[in-house]
Amino acid sequence: MDDPVLLTGAGGRVGEAILEGLADEYEWRLLLHSPPDEEPDHEYMIGDVTDEALVRAAVEGVGAVIHLAGDPRPEASWDSVLSNNIDGTQKMYEAAVDEGVEKFIYASSNHAVGAFETDERTPEMYREDDDFLLDGTELPRPGNLYGVSKATGEVLGRYYHDQYDIDVCNIRIGNLTRGHPPIDYERGQAMWLSYPDCAHIHQRALEADYDFEIVYGISDNDRKYYSIERAREALGYDPQDNSAHFKGEERVEEPR
Ligand SMILES: NC(=O)C1=CN([C@@H]2O[C@H](COP(=O)(O)OP(=O)(O)OC[C@H]3O[C@@H](n4cnc5c(N)ncnc54)[C@H](O)[C@@H]3O)[C@@H](O)[C@H]2O)C=CC1
Numbered sequence: 110m111d112d113p114v115l116l117t118g119a120g121g122r123v124g125e126a127i128l129e130g131l132a133d134e135y136e137w138r139l140l141l142h143s144p145p146d147e148e149p150d151h152e153y154m155i156g157d158v159t160d161e162a163l164v165r166a167a168v169e170g171v172g173a174v175i176h177l178a179g180d181p182r183p184e185a186s187w188d189s190v191l192s193n194n195i196d197g198t199q200k201m202y203e204a205a206v207d208e209g210v211e212k213f214i215y216a217s218s219n220h221a222v223g224a225f226e227t228d229e230r231t232p233e234m235y236r237e238d239d240d241f242l243l244d245g246t247e248l249p250r251p252g253n254l255y256g257v258s259k260a261t262g263e264v265l266g267r268y269y270h271d272q273y274d275i276d277v278c279n280i281r282i283g284n285l286t287r288g289h290p291p292i293d294y295e296r297g298q299a300m301w302l303s304y305p306d307c308a309h310i311h312q313r314a315l316e317a318d319y320d321f322e323i324v325y326g327i328s329d330n331d332r333k334y335y336s337i338e339r340a341r342e343a344l345g346y347d348p349q350d351n352s353a354h355f356k357g358e359e360r361v362e363e364p365r
């Protein structure tokens with residue numbers, strides 16, 4: 110990607126992981142919700158993704174959008190996800206297609222399919238001897254309104270791809286934590302996404318050729334109930350981390 114890349118929600122955790130890994134790889138334009146404490150090393154704008162004039166200015170001249178901005182809380186209210194996640198994503202898409210942006214990479218979530226984790230399947234499905242696997246071809250099955258908003262973002266992508274031909278990659282992100290997998294949380298360990306793998310999957314989404322994709326964004330954990338095969342095939346994703354390589358906070362095996 111030679112053109113500038115717009116990163117919305119750049120001040121958050123996923124934005125931090127992406128910028129830590131890829132700061133020097135692209136010409137970034139950051140969209141921040143509020144003024145930063147420290148001056149960013151990249152061009153930036155401040156505002157809300159529901160502000161149409163702002164998002165139109167933000168997409169000007171960019172080749173790709175990584176859209177992270179939104180309310181990330183699984184317990185978020187309908188009012189919040191309707192505005193921040195659904196309306197904000199629709200406004201971003203509308204501005205992106207009008208500008209002729211080539212690629213739109215959307216931060217979807219494990220919560221878009223959270224209701225597959227039924228009482229009958231859990232906690233066994235989080236463990237190594239269970240073989241339950243979702244591959245991204247299943248219909249969304251959210252377990253909360255936040256998940257509904259993330260699934261809606263995927264459907265908005267389907268619409269804008271089919272009607273306007275923008276390339277769309279929905280990354281159903283698992284559980285991003287810095288340094289080591291979540292502790293005492295089997296579910297989080299099975300869907301762990303390390304910071305380096307998070308940067309890498311977004312780089313692959315910026316570089317690969319595709320039309321419309323839904324992939325899971327997790328590390329290569331020994332136990333996973335999300336397949337990463339589609340991410341490997343469509344994007345060339347090659348994760349290095351594995352939650353099984355950790356005992357608590359300590360790494361006991363090196364990444365590949
Ligand atoms: N952190 C994780 O493990 C996962 C994150 N995600 C998704 O990734 C995206 C980023 O999540 P995090 O970085 O964890 O959240 P975060 O809360 O750390 O970052 C989100 C950023 O978006 C900004 N924002 C929120 N509403 C906005 C609006 N209306 N206009 C402009 N900016 C707005 C916030 O101020 C914040 O800086 C979210 O869309 C979330 O749903 C999905 C699955 C897992």
Ligand SMILES: O=C1O[C@H](COP(=O)(O)O)[C@@H](O)[C@H](O)[C@H]1O
Nearest residue numbers: 181182183218219220283284297
């Ligand atoms: O979509 C998200 O998922 C992660 C993992 O979910 P959790 O229910 O195991 O916490 C969550 O941490 C993150 O905030 C959210 O945006």
